[in-house]
Amino acid sequence: MRIFFTGGSGKAGKHVAPYLASQGHQVTNADLTPLGHPDVNDLKVDLTDAGQTYSAMAQMASMDELDLPSVPSYDAVVHFAAIPRILLTPDATTYAINILSTYHVLEAATRLGIPKVIFASSETTYGICFAQGERKPLYVPVDEEHPVVPEDSYAMSKVASEVTARSFHARTGSDLYGLRINNVIEPHEYEEYFPDYLEDPSLRRRNVFAYIDTRDLGQMVQRCLTTDGLGFEVFNVANADMSVAATTDEIREQFYEGVELRREMGRDETFYSIDKARQMLGFDPQHSWRDVLADPRA
Numbered sequence: 069m070r071i072f073f074t075g076g077s078g079k080a081g082k083h084v085a086p087y088l089a090s091q092g093h094q095v096t097n098a099d100l101t102p103l104g105h106p107d108v109n110d111l112k113v114d115l116t117d118a119g120q121t122y123s124a125m126a127q128m129a130s131m132d133e134l135d136l137p138s139v140p141s142y143d144a145v146v147h148f149a150a151i152p153r154i155l156l157t158p159d160a161t162t163y164a165i166n167i168l169s170t171y172h173v174l175e176a177a178t179r180l181g182i183p184k185v186i187f188a189s190s191e192t193t194y195g196i197c198f199a200q201g202e203r204k205p206l207y208v209p210v211d212e213e214h215p216v217v218p219e220d221s222y223a224m225s226k227v228a229s230e231v232t233a234r235s236f237h238a239r240t241g242s243d244l245y246g247l248r249i250n251n252v253i254e255p256h257e258y259e260e261y262f263p264d265y266l267e268d269p270s271l272r273r274r275n276v277f278a279y280i281d282t283r284d285l286g287q288m289v290q291r292c293l294t295t296d297g298l299g300f301e302v303f304n305v306a307n308a309d310m311s312v313a314a315t316t317d318e319i320r321e322q323f324y325e326g327v328e329l330r331r332e333m334g335r336d337e338t339f340y341s342i343d344k345a346r347q348m349l350g351f352d353p354q355h356s357w358r359d360v361l362a363d364p365r366a
């Protein structure tokens with residue numbers, strides 16, 4: 069497929085964009101800074117500018133396309149570009165950049181007739197990650213039906229992005245899949261961060277003890293690309309296990325007193341439910357910190 073990928077130079081995108089290229093897709097990376105990967109075409113675009121966004125999505129992807137009879141249309145957009153958390157820019161700027169760029173991407177894709185947009189939403193929509201003080205989930209495992217009423221500007225921008233996508237879907241009926249991505253972990257980060265997480269699970273409370281490996285995030289995007297006709301949907305994205313060594317029973321006892329348990333859970337199973345992605349997309353995460361570090365409980 070011919071893919072317009074935004075934010076391909078970032079933490080998640082620099083893994084996912086080349087992975088999609090390795091799966092045979094033709095990938096254009098629309099970002100403020102280039103990725104510089106041999107298999108990905110870089111295009112410098114400021115997505116907060118509507119004209120730039122539309123123009124970039126309408127034009128040819130590479131010099132090779134000069135030899136085609138006309139400029140082909142993109143088959144899908146993967147929208148990862150964003151200010152990816154609070155405290156990087158003032159709250160109002162974080163909100164403004166994220167909602168504006170997402171609106172522009174969705175509008176351009178819609179007007180150009182691109183049939184699918186996969187966009188990065190976030191675990192923060194559930195209001196736990198960047199809550200002032202501690203906030204527990206209403207129930208576990210946290211699934212896509214859990215209320216999304218966050219108090220921080222970043223998560224608000226992601227909720228607004230989902231609402232905007234749902235409305236574009238109402239207009240066109242096209243496929244718009246929002247990925248409520250958990251905390252992104254690059255392969256080299258297991259050795260860097262996880263020894264501390266295994267030692268002290270409270271470090272992962274704000275992520276409901278979950279994580280997502282960049283390689284499994286790539287698999288998720290690929291599955292979204294190959295699964296058509298779902299319309300507007302949001303999906304939690306996380307690895308199958310927790311980012312800590314404690315068991316689900318121990319975590320519930322220590323952190324989730326009074327939190328409803330909706331169903332039986334496995335010993336190490338993620339509290340960030342990926343049942344929907346498994347059922348609707350066949351998502352099947354392959355990686356774990358246990359591939360890199362010894363499980364102190366094994």
Ligand SMILES: NC(=O)c1ccc[n+]([C@@H]2O[C@H](COP(=O)([O-])OP(=O)(O)OC[C@H]3O[C@@H](n4cnc5c(N)ncnc54)[C@H](O)[C@@H]3O)[C@@H](O)[C@H]2O)c1
Nearest residue numbers: 075077078079080099100114115149150152188249251252
């Ligand atoms: N990192 C995480 O743990 C995490 C978790 C959940 C969701 N997300 C979401 O996933 C996506 C990717 O996150 P990331 O960690 O790779 O972030 P990142 O900051 O590393 O990458 C984002 C990229 O977007 C680009 N960008 C920002 N503003 C832009 C603009 N106006 N025009 C064009 N490009 C612009 C940046 O240059 C950067 O390369 C984001 O939407 C983020 O909100 C991230």
Ligand SMILES: O=C(O)[C@H]1O[C@@H](O)[C@H](O)[C@@H](O)[C@@H]1O
Nearest residue numbers: 152153190191192250251252
């Ligand atoms: O976008 C998000 O959800 C993420 O933002 C990151 O900066 C946080 O460190 C991470 O915990 C969140 O998962």
